[in-house]
Amino acid sequence: MFEKALVGSRKYWLWVFFLLVLIGIGFLAFLAQLEYGLGITGMSRDVSWGFYVAQFTFLVGVAASGVMVVLPYYLHNHKVFGPVTVFGEFLAIAAVIMCLLFIIVDIGQTHRLFNVLLHPTPHSMLFYDMIVLNGYLALNLICGWAALHGEYKGTKYPKWVVPFIYISIPWAFSIHTVTAFLYAGLPGRHFWLTAIMAPRFLASAFCSGPAFLLIALLIAQKVSRLRIEPKAIDTLSKIITYALLANIFFFGCELFTAFYSQIPGHMYPVMYLFKGLHGHTEWVIFMWTAWIFMALAALLLVIPHTRRNLNTLVLACVLLFIGAWIDKGIGLLTGGFTPTPFETITPYRPTVPELLISLGIWATGFLIMTVLFKIAVAVKEARAA
Amino acid sequence: MKRRDLLKLAGLSAVVAGGVPGFLNKEVKAREYTPPPGALTAKRWGMAIDIRKCWEHPECRDCIKACHHIHNVPEIPEKKKEIKWIWKDEFEHAFPDQPNEFNDVLLQGKPFLLLCNHCEHPPCVRVCPTEATFKREDGIVMMDYHRCIGCRFCMAACPFGARSFNWVDPRPYIREFNPEFPTRMKGVVEKCLFCYERLEKGQIPACVEACKHKALIFGDLEDENSEISRVLRSRFSIRRKAELGTGPSVFYLIG
């Protein structure tokens, strides 16, 4: 089946080549970081996690969102999702691999990574995160590949994968829940110390991930003979809508708790992000962009007319993806670390090498996704022909 | 419901209520450790800082100098990357949750000595995925530099900003090298270790020894007759962010 990835148009190869260049640049920047240390990044004694961990967190959500197509198909027998589930699973594979790469580049002693395995520590949430992420990767490799292989050979997916598919559904929820638990439960970090961290994570994941999947599917449809049923798009866009509304609602709950209680510790991070604090306004413009984008997307998605129109639907998906990415891929981290435990502000800005490494990892994810989608599309085209 | 069922239910909920969080909160077992003969030992080491004595000598930095010198703590000029084990900061920063507009004249801008609190329930230990950070039987929260993977989870978890990370190789920044204590490498976390290496040799911590004004009192919190226990019984003291429940073992005598 893999040979399907090796034949393609000029455009396909150009795209692959472009991604390889980005990966190469990112890798060189990573070598420089290995040599110099994490001092090459913009992180500091006060903001000790930054862009890498934020990307990791966001992408765990994208990975988990694969379940939003798997679940309706396998649990509710929602037939129109049949042809797209494999794409959801492949997106999850690419996203989980990116997550693992982001963890690897974030660690100060890269070669000691396996200490986590050598000294299993069940009181650390990172221990569970490692288990659920790797487990999820394995589950999606098994389910996605087996289903596609079945299609390749012209049969249904083999019987033995069914249990794996069922396990993969709660498992998807677990990866984002455990990731939320990395944050929720740390004393003194008010922005993270909230019981709705996991629900909020899931809501933002279940809108941004499927939004991304939807765009990817439309692109795949454009560049190939793959046909996606309008009904599948319709259901997917409704899932996105409700998840986005939940995300906005949860955020409102956070605002209420912080500002009605008037507890300074709970208000300061939000004020820092949205208004600036002690003259520090570095993220204000980003955060407003994020939530205005998400509000606009919500509007476009709630109105049936604009939701059904492919152009406005794509626009809404793009807006919401950018919004969710800023909110979770930057805001969540900086808000947790600012103000510092001393009620001071140490601004964090990612540096160029940090961004290049991140870009390299994103490119790796896109490459994996491109290849997997290519294979899936080719198999489906061959079936259809 | 029958009485027996009720009892059963009560028992079950007790198991659920006590068992599950109990497992998550379980105190991390200290590693087996036998102190050598002549070592100073305690059930729970703690420190009291007579902050009024400190204020009488605002220029004095003897404790910081002594600690940082013997532990090869690098002097990194860039503030964002700095390493510190014991340092001074203002009241407002050390106790951000204790503003008192009427007390301002007493405490505003006053320096406090800060260091790792060697918490009784240390969140840094709870989160560490490799047990590079662990709590000893005697209450000292330790760091194993060789096991630390540099994930910095402990830094996110410590509500006192007590930990530093080696963003770059610290060795070029060490002023006067002390061959008796190991230097660190880039990519690991470090902090005050209550001079465990000196206690082993029967010596008190370097900062306590260096303080000629006797502002630092180090001793066993669980020994009623220790100097620290006596002083804590007789004078008013505060701890940083006590409401978070980490149980700091560093006390500030202010009354």
Ligand code: SF4
């Ligand atoms: S002060 Fe911070 S580093 Fe020290 S024991 Fe407490 S939580 Fe851990």
Ligand code: SF4
């Ligand atoms: S940085 Fe080191 S000491 Fe801190 S949590 Fe990670 S492994 Fe443990």
